Amino acid sequence: MNSRGSALLGLQEPRIRVRPKKAIDFEDGEDAVFLSGGYGLTPDEWQGAVTYGWLARGKDGKLAAGRCGLAVPRQNGKNGNVEVVQLHKMAIQGRKLLHTAHEVKTARKAFLRLISFFENPRKYPELAEMVKEIRRTNGQEAIVLHARECERGDLCDCTGGASCEFVARSRGSGRGYTVDDLFCDEAQEMTDEQLEALLPTIAAAPSGDPQIIFLGTPPGPNSPGEVFERIRKDALQPNAKRIAWDEWSIPDDMRPEDAVKQWRELAYETNPALGKRLRITTVQDELQAMSPEGFCRERLGQWSTRGGRAKAVSPSAWGALRGTKPADAIMSYGVKFTIDGSGVALAAAWKPRNGPVFIEPIEQRNLGEGTQWLIDQIVADAPSTAVVVVDGKGHAGFFVNALREAGMRNRKQIIRPTLDEVLAAHSMTEQAILTGGLQHPNDPDFNDQVLAAVKRKIGNAGGFGWEAEEGETVVAFDAATLAYFGAKTTKRRPGRGSLGMVM
Numbered sequence: 001m002n003s004r005g006s007a008l009l010g011l012q013e014p015r016i017r018v019r020p021k022k023a024i025d026f027e028d029g030e031d032a033v034f035l036s037g038g039y040g041l042t043p044d045e046w047q048g049a050v051t052y053g054w055l056a057r058g059k060d061g062k063l064a065a066g067r068c069g070l071a072v073p074r075q076n077g078k079n080g081n082v083e084v085v086q087l088h089k090m091a092i093q094g095r096k097l098l099h100t101a102h103e104v105k106t107a108r109k110a111f112l113r114l115i116s117f118f119e120n121p122r123k124y125p126e127l128a129e130m131v132k133e134i135r136r137t138n139g140q141e142a143i144v145l146h147a148r149e150c151e152r153g154d155l156c157d158c159t160g161g162a163s164c165e166f167v168a169r170s171r172g173s174g175r176g177y178t179v180d181d182l183f184c185d186e187a188q189e190m191t192d193e194q195l196e197a198l199l200p201t202i203a204a205a206p207s208g209d210p211q212i213i214f215l216g217t218p219p220g221p222n223s224p225g226e227v228f229e230r231i232r233k234d235a236l237q238p239n240a241k242r243i244a245w246d247e248w249s250i251p252d253d254m255r256p257e258d259a260v261k262q263w264r265e266l267a268y269e270t271n272p273a274l275g276k277r278l279r280i281t282t283v284q285d286e287l288q289a290m291s292p293e294g295f296c297r298e299r300l301g302q303w304s305t306r307g308g309r310a311k312a313v314s315p316s317a318w319g320a321l322r323g324t325k326p327a328d329a330i331m332s333y334g335v336k337f338t339i340d341g342s343g344v345a346l347a348a349a350w351k352p353r354n355g356p357v358f359i360e361p362i363e364q365r366n367l368g369e370g371t372q373w374l375i376d377q378i379v380a381d382a383p384s385t386a387v388v389v390v391d392g393k394g395h396a397g398f399f400v401n402a403l404r405e406a407g408m409r410n411r412k413q414i415i416r417p418t419l420d421e422v423l424a425a426h427s428m429t430e431q432a433i434l435t436g437g438l439q440h441p442n443d444p445d446f447n448d449q450v451l452a453a454v455k456r457k458i459g460n461a462g463g464f465g466w467e468a469e470e471g472e473t474v475v476a477f478d479a480a481t482l483a484y485f486g487a488k489t490t491k492r493r494p495g496r497g498s499l500g501m502v503m
Contacts, residue, residue: 010076010267010274011248012046018235018245023056023064032088039087039117039124046272047081053244054085054213065244068213069187069231072248073301076273078215082183083113085213090162091127094148095180097164098201102186104139104168110185111141111166118143132160141166171460174198180205187216187228193460195227218249218303220294221312224457232303248272249301256292256315259300263287270301291316304454312453312466313433323439325360326352330386332490333362333378334483335399337392338475343367344395345475346374349483351386357432357487358439359480361446364473371399379406382413387490389415389482391422412492417482423463425485438484449477 029052033043043051056064072078082099089095099114101107121128133144147161167173169190174197182202184190202210219225235245248270250259259266267283268274274283287295293314296302304311329350337344345364351357365373378388388403390396400414408414417425432438440446453474456467466474466481 008275010272010276010278011269012044012049012272014046014072014246014248014272015251015269016236016245016247016249017053018240018243019053020056020058020064020242020244022058022242023053023244024059025057025061026052026055028055028057028088028093029053031092032084035092036084036087039127041080041083041087041117043080043084044077044272044276047077047084050081050246051084053246054211055088056244062209063211064242066211066242067231067234068211068244069228069235070213070215070246071217071228071232071301071303072246073271073299074217075278076248076271077277079110079113079185082110082185082213082215083117086114086164086183087117089181090143090145090164091130093207094145094162095207096162096178096205097181097183098174098177098179098198099164099166099183100169100173100185100198101166102169102189106186107166107168108138108141111143114164115143118145130162132156132158139168169194169198171197174201177201178204178206180207180210182210182212184212184214184227185216187214188219188223188225189216190214190227191224191457192226218297218301220297221314221455226457247301249303250296252303254296254302256296256302259296259302260287260292263295263300266300271299311451312430312455313450315451317433318440318447318450321356321433321436321439322442323356323358325350325358325441326355328352329358330487330493331381331384332386332483332486333381333388334479334481334486335374335378335388335390335392335396336475336479336482337367337395337399338473339393341367341394343473343475344371344374344392345479346377347476347479347483349480349487351487356437356439357484358441359484360441361443361476361480364476364479367395371402374399375402375406378403379408382408384494385413386492386494387413387415387486389417389425389486391417391478391482415486415490417485419458421485422465422482423458425481426465427463428488429481429484432484440480446476446480449474453477 032051033048054068058064070078099110117124118127118131130145132146135142142165144160145162147158150156150158171193179201214231216228235243250266271278286299291314329352332349334347343366346362348360348362349357390400396416452468453466455464458465466477468474
């Protein structure tokens, strides 16, 4: 591979590179690479190219990209890339920076890496002389330099110049800061709420030319991902403006089972540090330890086909849950009406005395066909049903009334879940899939719904539901989720006491 330079080194050119059309001046990037190299931080070829893109200017002298993104698998050196740019922005350009991360420990590691350039007067006297203050309080770490016009020493009375402060993200983590540049590490974990709290920090940037830089990997099943996904989507638009984006990855639509067959070649194409900081034997160990989907996402940089949103259920995990309906088990039903009111699905969950719950799609129909078929089946099965869990705005209420009018009068047998219970149902189902706590009949249509589902954020406490691509549905999966929740939480046992049926 020509641009790799050696069969033993990772590819230095990304699969996807987007640069602002107005980027014509790359001198700042060249200066940043030269400066860091003089202090022992020599960028790889790929890191230098990314730096050029971030620091490029237009003919008006302003930064060509207001938003920048870097998506590269772990352990390749994206944090080194950040240090190159931050060192230049502080020491040469005199800008104020805010470095954010998902976790406190990640933000602190970034602080310790950058501070090593400023607190070593014997090795780097010029940088050490610039320092006015270093704050080491955990969660409030900062490097503050003297103002450019400051006489320093004992005569210093400046309020400070360039700086870099480090914080872990939260819903209020942006309060009290006014900076030129916002660095968002672990961007796959960033939520819209966190971004909205941070964006005001650069609204009145002292330089009048703010920039935000996102760094991360493709979001996994448990990552929010909405912010990182959106900038990627924006960057891939034909008319993208003021965005720089670099991505080492395999194609979104490549099948994991096909990718793992050629894992070695693909690893070199998607890991620019392979053969330098990353060993091929380490990659091989990861291949053996991870699921195919996890390996493709974490080591080969693969994004899902839906705008970067990771699928909620991996094919390997779902495939391992194939089973048969237990002979001696208690049945619960789940009924889900679609949000738009176009359809309804019925699913069952069978809970044996011991072993995993078996979930089964029963039927899914358009609401244009009515609901009498659904009422008839549920009422007929009521004597052997523990509970029926019904959810769906606008339709659940009338449907529950119809069941009661048809003879199901025991209020404990029909459940209309609260929002918290719906969120709990999805969380319980997800954990059951991950831990082997449920089984399914390997129905092709049902499999398609489950494997196409992504997580839809609900509220601000980590809750979620299932969501499908536009024009598709996950209504049967939702119904099965409700049925599973009913089976796991009810204490009713059909046949014991009154069933509340009026015959």
